[in-house]
């Protein structure tokens with residue numbers, strides 16, 4: 466379906482004034498945003514507007530009851546400087562999975578992808594050209610009805626904004642296996658990309674950083690024994706030549722990088738199993754010398770090799786090099802920039818000529 470997306474475009478882009486290959490992640494924002502309002506049971510008025518602050522009523526329900534969800538993906542430049550998106554349909558699906566869990570309305574998946582494409586087309590000058598850099602895209606939805614009381618909001622906003630990022634070199638990371646706080650319990654919201662999941666993770670993450678770790682490695686809520694995922698990445702282990710990654714099972718985010726890594730590992734001939742992974746198993750493999758590598762997988766860094774897991778009073782260390790992880794990262798980066806054939810059909814080209 467071709468949507469009528471109204472465009473209000475600024476006369477001049479700030480992209481030319483800024484060295485987009487040299488800005489810190491998360492601090493710079495492009496000139497425009499895609500925005501759409503939900504009222505009277507439907508999404509209305511999809512549009513691209515100059516990015517600016519949005520007046521918010523103090524009783525807006527997202528601020529009090531946390532009906533807020535988000536997504537994250539990147540636009541890169543391919544052959545002939547064509548802007549590319551990586552599996553945006555998967556983000557659209559996951560947003561609606563999150564929306565369903567949080568009592569929020571579904572957003573049309575084709576409009577989600579169309580909104581991304583149109584925003585990227587408008588902001589193409591903001592896509593960094595340096596290797597490993599990208600334009601980070603943040604689609605999100607929140608409840609903006611002014612109301613006091615516990616029920617689903619009847620008004621929502623869906624917005625996409627963009628922020629140039631990188632180059633993000635994935636240095637080896639240290640993870641702290643958390644045995645006091647939890648991120649997700651079965652039946653909770655862990656499988657949704659809900660803002661509240663991140664709010665609850667902030668304090669434990671700060672504590673892990675004070676101990677010298679980069680991110681928390683979350684364990685199951687009942688026994689603190691089974692690995693779930695890291696702060697912003699899923700995790701893979703290689704033990705005796707085979708890969709394992711925690712199964713989704715209700716409390717792990719269905720990472721799009723995770724999905725892609727599973728396909729790439731299998732394509733390269735590795736056995737990959739999705740199943741419960743216990744700290745006992747990791748410790749035993751460490752002690753008997755079969756723990757070969759581990760890496761985190763997420764949009765921000767693509768692949769980050771793990772060099773250490775702090776667990777209780779122990780340090781589980783990994784060989785400095787994670788050769789398979791490195792190879793998977795190189796393959797994925799090459800697919801994302803059309804330097805390698807996209808045999809899985811993951812890449813969506815942004816047509817710069819389309820207008821509704």
Ligand SMILES: Cc1ncc(COP(=O)(O)O)c(C=O)c1O
Pocket residue numbers: 537694695696697698699718719720721722723762763764765
């Ligand atoms: C908690 C969590 N797990 C995993 C991921 C990785 O997901 P993806 O590969 O879709 O970025 C993310 C990032 O979105 C995350 O926030």
